[in-house]
Amino acid sequence: MNAILHARPLPAPVPSGGQLARRLADRYADRVTGQFTIEGQAADLRPLPRDLPPALAGALQARGIRSLYSHQAQAWDAARAGRHVVVATPTASGKSLCYTLPVVSAALEQGAKALYLFPTKALAQDQVAELLELNAAGNLGLRAATFDGDTPGDARQAIRLNGDIVVSNPDMLHQAILPHHTKWAQFFENLRYVVIDEVHTYRGVFGSHVANVIRRLKRVCAFYGVRPQFILCSATIGNAAEHAGALIEDAVEAITASGAPTGDKHILLWNPPVVNPDLGIRASARSQANRIARLAIKSGLKTMVFCQSRLMVEVLTKYLKEVFDHDPRKPRRIRAYRGGYLPTERREVEREMRSGKIDGIVSTSALELGVDIGSLDVVVLNGYPGSIAQTWQRFGRAGRRQQPSIGVLVASSQPLDQYVVRHPEFFASATPEQARIAPDQPLILMDHVRCAAFELPFADGDAFGPVDPGPWLEVLVESGVLHQEGGRFEWIADSYPAQAVNLRSVADGNFVVVDRTGGRQTIIAEVDYSAAALTLYEGAIHMVQSEPYQVERLDWEGRKAYVQQTHVDYYTDAIDYTKLKVLDEADRGAAGQGSAHHGEVHVLRRVSGYKKIRFHTHENIGYGPVTLPDQELHTTACWWQLPQQVLDAHFDSRQDALDGFLSAAYALHLVAMVSVMAEGRDLQKAVGSGDGAWFATADQAGRGQIRSGDSGEAVVDATRGFTPTLFLYDNYPGGVGLSLPLFEQREALRVQALDLIRACPCAHGCPACVGPILASSEAAGKSVKAAGAQVLELLGAAA
Numbered sequence: 001m002n003a004i005l006h007a008r009p010l011p012a013p014v015p016s017g018g019q020l021a022r023r024l025a026d027r028y029a030d031r032v033t034g035q036f037t038i039e040g041q042a043a044d045l046r047p048l049p050r051d052l053p054p055a056l057a058g059a060l061q062a063r064g065i066r067s068l069y070s071h072q073a074q075a076w077d078a079a080r081a082g083r084h085v086v087v088a089t090p091t092a093s094g095k096s097l098c099y100t101l102p103v104v105s106a107a108l109e110q111g112a113k114a115l116y117l118f119p120t121k122a123l124a125q126d127q128v129a130e131l132l133e134l135n136a137a138g139n140l141g142l143r144a145a146t147f148d149g150d151t152p153g154d155a156r157q158a159i160r161l162n163g164d165i166v167v168s169n170p171d172m173l174h175q176a177i178l179p180h181h182t183k184w185a186q187f188f189e190n191l192r193y194v195v196i197d198e199v200h201t202y203r204g205v206f207g208s209h210v211a212n213v214i215r216r217l218k219r220v221c222a223f224y225g226v227r228p229q230f231i232l233c234s235a236t237i238g239n240a241a242e243h244a245g246a247l248i249e250d251a252v253e254a255i256t257a258s259g260a261p262t263g264d265k266h267i268l269l270w271n272p273p274v275v276n277p278d279l280g281i282r283a284s285a286r287s288q289a290n291r292i293a294r295l296a297i298k299s300g301l302k303t304m305v306f307c308q309s310r311l312m313v314e315v316l317t318k319y320l321k322e323v324f325d326h327d328p329r330k331p332r333r334i335r336a337y338r339g340g341y342l343p344t345e346r347r348e349v350e351r352e353m354r355s356g357k358i359d360g361i362v363s364t365s366a367l368e369l370g371v372d373i374g375s376l377d378v379v380v381l382n383g384y385p386g387s388i389a390q391t392w393q394r395f396g397r398a399g400r401r402q403q404p405s406i407g408v409l410v411a412s413s414q415p416l417d418q419y420v421v422r423h424p425e426f427f428a429s430a431t432p433e434q435a436r437i438a439p440d441q442p443l444i445l446m447d448h449v450r451c452a453a454f455e456l457p458f459a460d461g462d463a464f465g466p467v468d469p470g471p472w473l474e475v476l477v478e479s480g481v482l483h484q485e486g487g488r489f490e491w492i493a494d495s496y497p498a499q500a501v502n503l504r505s506v507a508d509g510n511f512v513v514v515d516r517t518g519g520r521q522t523i524i525a526e527v528d529y530s531a532a533a534l535t536l537y538e539g540a541i542h543m544v545q546s547e548p549y550q551v552e553r554l555d556w557e558g559r560k561a562y563v564q565q566t567h568v569d570y571y572t573d574a575i576d577y578t579k580l581k582v583l584d585e586a587d588r589g590a591a592g593q594g595s596a597h598h599g600e601v602h603v604l605r606r607v608s609g610y611k612k613i614r615f616h617t618h619e620n621i622g623y624g625p626v627t628l629p630d631q632e633l634h635t636t637a638c639w640w641q642l643p644q645q646v647l648d649a650h651f652d653s654r655q656d657a658l659d660g661f662l663s664a665a666y667a668l669h670l671v672a673m674v675s676v677m678a679e680g681r682d683l684q685k686a687v688g689s690g691d692g693a694w695f696a697t698a699d700q701a702g703r704g705q706i707r708s709g710d711s712g713e714a715v716v717d718a719t720r721g722f723t724p725t726l727f728l729y730d731n732y733p734g735g736v737g738l739s740l741p742l743f744e745q746r747e748a749l750r751v752q753a754l755d756l757i758r759a760c761p762c763a764h765g766c767p768a769c770v771g772p773i774l775a776s777s778e779a780a781g782k783s784v785k786a787a788g789a790q791v792l793e794l795l796g797a798a799a
Contacts, residue, residue, distance in 0.1 A: 019407045020299055020378065021266035024292065031288070033267035034424025035341025038403065040669045044071035044259030051080070052101070053108045059138025065097075072097050075580055076541035079193075079231060086199065086232040088240035093291050098255075099195045099231040104134070107164045112192035115228075116167040119201045119634050121148050121343070122350060123369055124167045127197075148172050150343055157611050160184050170202075174474040175498045176214045178455055181220045199234045199244055200389060203435040204682045205732050209503040211247050211439035212448035215465040217454060218248075223456055235393045239434040246437055264404045266394065269421045271411050284618070285412040288321050289382040293409055297324060297333070297360050300408075302360045303379035306368070306394050306396060308412075308424050309408050310385045311535070313338045314543030315363045315571060316382065316612040321384050321546055324360065336545050337363040338433035340525045345545075368393055379406055383412040384420050386673075389432035415670045415756060415769055425470075439465070446472055447501045453482055453489060454662030459489040505530065510559065511536055515549060517565040524549070526560070533607045534574040535627040536561040540610060541572045556629060568634060570612045570621055578729050579604040580688045583634070587743060591750075592796040594642035598743035601729055603633040603686075636735030638743040640726045645740060647724070650794065658785055661687045661724045663770035663788025664795075667753035672728055683738050726791075748795075757785060 018037075025032045045067040048057055060066070068076070071089050076100035078085040087098045099116075104114035119122045124146045131144040144165040147156065149172065159166060160183055175185060194217070196202075202210045219229055232244045232252065241254035266402075270292070272283035275359040289305055289459050296303040297320070303520060307313045317336040324333045333360050335349050358377070361367070368390065376398040385391050391409065399405030411417035419426050439445065449472040458473055473489045476482040481493035512534045513525040525560050527536055532554075535542060540551045542563055548571070550562035585599040612622040669685035690734065729736050742749060761771035765785035 011155060012018075017268050018264060018404045018406070020296060021268060022438050024268060024295070025407070028270070031273055032268050033421045033426065034267075034487055035272050036267055036424075036428055036608065037260075038267065039259060040263040040265070040404075042069040043261040043539050046070055046259075049073070049076055049080075049101075052574075053105050054142055055108060055684060056101070056104055057137050059140060060135050062137040063134065068097070069094055071255050071257060071454055072101070072259070074255045075099070075231070076101050078255070079229065084230045084231060084232075084244075084248060084250055084252045086234060086240050086244035086252050086256060087255045088200075088234040088413075089256065089260070090236055090262070091393060092261035092399075093258045095197075095233040095612060096127065098233065099193070100131070100134070101191050103195065103233065104140065108140065109290060110192070110260060111190060113163070113172075113187050113190040114165045114193040114195060115191060116165060116195045117173060118167065118169055118197050119722075120366070120369060121146075121150065121169065122346060122359045123197065124148060124169060125347070126350075128167050131167075141432075143358060147177070161186060163187065164508050170210045170213050171503055173217065174209075174451070174501070174503055178213070178216050178220055179442040179451070179496065179498050181223075185224065188221060188226065191221060191224075191226050191228050193231060194228045195231050196247070197233045198708070199232045199247060200435055201239045201369070202247060203243075203333075203437055205436035205444075205736050206439055206503060207247070207435065208439045208444050208736065209448075209501075211249070211437055212465075213503070214443060215388070215439075216249055216448060216452045219452060219464070220455060228430040233292060235389060235396075236432050237389050238432045239436050243435040244652060245435075246439075248654065257460075259542065263399045265399055266393065266404065268406070268408045269411070269424050269427060270408055271418070272419045273478060276688060284411055285383050285410045285413065285417075288318060288410045289380050290316060292380050292410065293320060294323055294377075296378040296380070299657070302356070302359060302375060302395060303378040303380065304363060304367070305380045305382055306385070307362060307364055310338045310340060310364055310531075311366055311571065311573070312382060313362050314546050318543070318546035320360055320362065326403045331357065333358055334360040334362070337361060337367055339366050341544070341598075342523065365390075367397070374697060375403070377403065379405070379407045381407070381409045383411060383414070384417040386416070388427070391427075392432065406668050416673075418760075418769075419459075426573070438465060438737040439738050441734065445792065446475070447497075449473065450476060450481070450497045451501060454491045456609050458489040458493070504587070511561055511587070512559065513542060513544075513549070513563055515554070515562050516562055524563075529559075532561075533628050533631065533742075534561075534576065537574065537628060539572065539624045539626075540574075541570065543571065554628075558795060570614045572610045574607050574610055574626065575609045575611060575623075575685070576607045578686045578688075579606070580637070580686055580725075580729070582639070589743070589746070591640055591746065593646045594640060596638065596743060596795075597748045598638045598740060599636065601639075601727065603635060603636045603729060605631045605633070615745050616718060618647050621666055633731070635730045636739045637727050637729035638739045638746065640746075641723055641730070642794055644723060646794060650790060651787070657791075658687065658724055659784045660787030661726050663757070663765060663784050664753065665726045666770050666789040667730075667747060667792070668726065669728060671749050671752040671756065684729055684731045685728070688725050688727060698783070751793055752791055754796075757789050757792070762784070 024202055025035050048060065048069055070086060073093060075085055075087050080338045081104035087095050089095060097258050118127065128146050129146055135142045141227045142164050143162050144167065145159045147159050147166050147168045166603040180440050181188060193479045205449060230248045234240055237243060240256060241252050244252040270288060272285060272288045274282050289670060292303050293303050305316055307316060313336050317334060324605045335352060337346065337349050353361060360518050379398045381391065385394060395407035398407060406588060411421040411436050445467065449469050452464060458469060462469065477484050481491065483492045510529060511527045512523050513527065515524045536551055536554050538551055538554055542549045542551055548566050548568055550566040551563050553562045581602045583602055584602045585597050587598040607626045608623050609626050611620055614621050647657045651660065660719055665685045665687050673683055727744055728739060757769050762769065762785065765784040770785050770788045
């Protein structure tokens with residue numbers, strides 16, 4: 001018997017994260033530019049507080065919690081002392097207990113109510129599940145429920161009247177709770193705590209909106225005679241106390257040292273190999289992320305791949321499924337997760353992740369936040385997320401149960417990616433970035449003053465946060481939505497203002513994707529308005545869980561895209577162009593032999609066609625036309641110009657000058673995003689004529705496609721004046737405060753962009769410094785890198 005047992009082959013041992021990291025570093029030494037290990041730490045434990053209600057203490061012990069981590073104990077002390085507090089500690093450090101203890105204690109001792117705000121529905125569902133488990137463990141009698149767009153109508157009244165802890169999101173607070181606060185009177189009269197989780201996500205445009213929603217919340221609370229205490233949680237950012245204080249406009253105590261135990265975390269910085277040394281072109285980040293994920297999953301390690309776009313999620317999911325899910329008789333091992341999936345699909349994927357049934361997850365930033373997805377061993381980033389804070393947030397998804405883990409950052413050809421992997425010492429020592437908001441941006445502020453006036457009348461002398469709303473109220477009186485009498489401003493319009501204000505995007509109206517395969521009509525996905533023109537044009541391949549569907553008809557007004565399931569070996573990518581026209585110049589300054597400006601511009605974006613790209617080889621196999629409405633934007637920008645005589649003296653042709661401006665724009669956009677901590681979607685670049693001619697181009701159109709003609713060729717009208725203009729503009733109506741700091745720091749930005757180009761080791765320009773270049777430019781002996789440096793030198797103070 002023993003001989004038979006010993007003769008059986010033993011299963012291969014599963015390598016740890018550290019072993020896989022060493023194996024990758026040895027096997028691909030030419031691609032790993034940086035490797036370092038963050039040693040784990042033991043738990044810093046404190047006893048359970050003596051003043052915990054006995055029932056709560058019993059519930060905690062029933063769930064195996066007999067002590068607190070140090071940061072949890074600090075949060076308890078601060079909350080019990082009545083101070084606003086923000087806890088900014090790494091992923092999986094137990095932040096939820098920091099607010100659960102004071103909230104549940106107040107509910108048990110005083111019958112107090114609490115409002116939880118999460119940025120996503122998945123987080124809200126996750127938190128309610130935890131609360132219900134704690135409630136059941138101690139038979140606490142708490143009533144906790146989610147209140148969001150998926151909540152049935154018959155349950156909403158019960159939640160309003162009986163809910164002790166209402167778990168929602170800023171959008172529902174903005175559109176469904178505050179405008180109907182009289183229905184929530186009993187809840188507001190007893191509101192003691194407001195919990196705001198993942199506050200690092202409330203930055204830029206979204207954060208500016210949320211800060212105004214909180215102003216409205218505090219105003220309604222004051223009407224009911226309460227002043228709630230705020231408990232905020234965040235991933236590690238560089239200004240946790242300042243940012244939390246800006247959101248709630250009050251002093252906040254920050255707790256930033258974690259007492260939670262962690263395992264060793266092994267980090268690899270990975271630069272794809274060069275495949276064309278002359279042009280500096282590297283293998284795609286996609287192919288390298290796919291290779292690493294396959295190795296990790298084959299080694300038996302639970303793996304997550306983060307992608308920068310929904311399309312890339314579907315492409316990578318398809319590639320991994322071809323390896324691990326090719327047998328339909330076996331359970332699925334690979335799943336995709338992204339926005340646009342229906343709620344039932346997302347909940348199913350979340351359950352499978354928590355149960356450990358799947359081995360590989362491919363996701364957008366939708367899983368960056370603290371949803372419980374079980375135990376992961378490996379996280380692969382397909383491209384740099386754009387900030388150190390986001391990178392560590394994503395790496396933190398692995399090793400949630402103190403086991404060793406591995407994080408691999410695979411660089412794309414974008415200059416910021418290349419800078420990070422070429423300077424591993426920068427990544428190792430860089431501190432997390434700071435989050436910024438601009439709640440007093442005029443258009444955002446006007447929207448929320450209008451909403452606040454609908455909720456409660458304003459009186460002379462009332463404040464809206466630190467802002468005097470008087471001028472805005474007068475505008476609303478003139479527009480006929482408010483009536484002023486006796487020092488009061490009363491809402492008189494029939495409209496419902498909150499419905500017209502979207503906290504997350506410029507425009508309303510998500511598109512639904514309707515599958516008509518087999519004669520039945522089934523909704524399979526939804527797409528937000530801003531992405532619809534780029535993904536749902538007729539002829540587009542729209543992918544859901546890596547299954548391809550072809551868009552047959554797009555009903556733009558009805559917000560519907562009708563698709564049929566198809567079997568093709570390609571996916572599609574939109575070609576879009578941008579046209580800018582200067583409307584008003586507010587500031588002007590000298591810039592070397594040219595000039596720099598700041599003011600208002602009109603932006604027109606057009607999707608003119610799409611490319612068909614073959615899977616695996618990624619070759620271009622065809623084009624198709626797109627006819628959709630143009631998208632218009634009135635915003636603020638800073639821009640640079642050089643006069644025609646200067647260009648004639650330093651460039652052989654107008655095309656060479658345009659190449660120089662495109663190269664300079666690419667480098668300036670990078671350093672500008674770093675300078676003002678902007679995200680790519682908030683700050684955009686373009687090269688145009690400044691007078692409304694079609695000169696601007698999107699990156700994917702390629703150099704040489706300067707205007708929006710169907711041929712895609714560069715066309716310069718020789719009969720008109722030639723003044724190429726480099727724009728950096730706020731991608732939001734009215735601007736969000738990014739372009740003015742750029743104008744004020746223009747010389748420092750120019751120097752940084754010039755250093756970026758000069759420091760790149762390529763000969764004539766590459767995606768790491770000046771963006772994609774055409775082979776024809778190289779064949780003609782033209783250096784677009786030199787042209788970009790020339791433009792920046794001419795714009796210099798000492799030029």
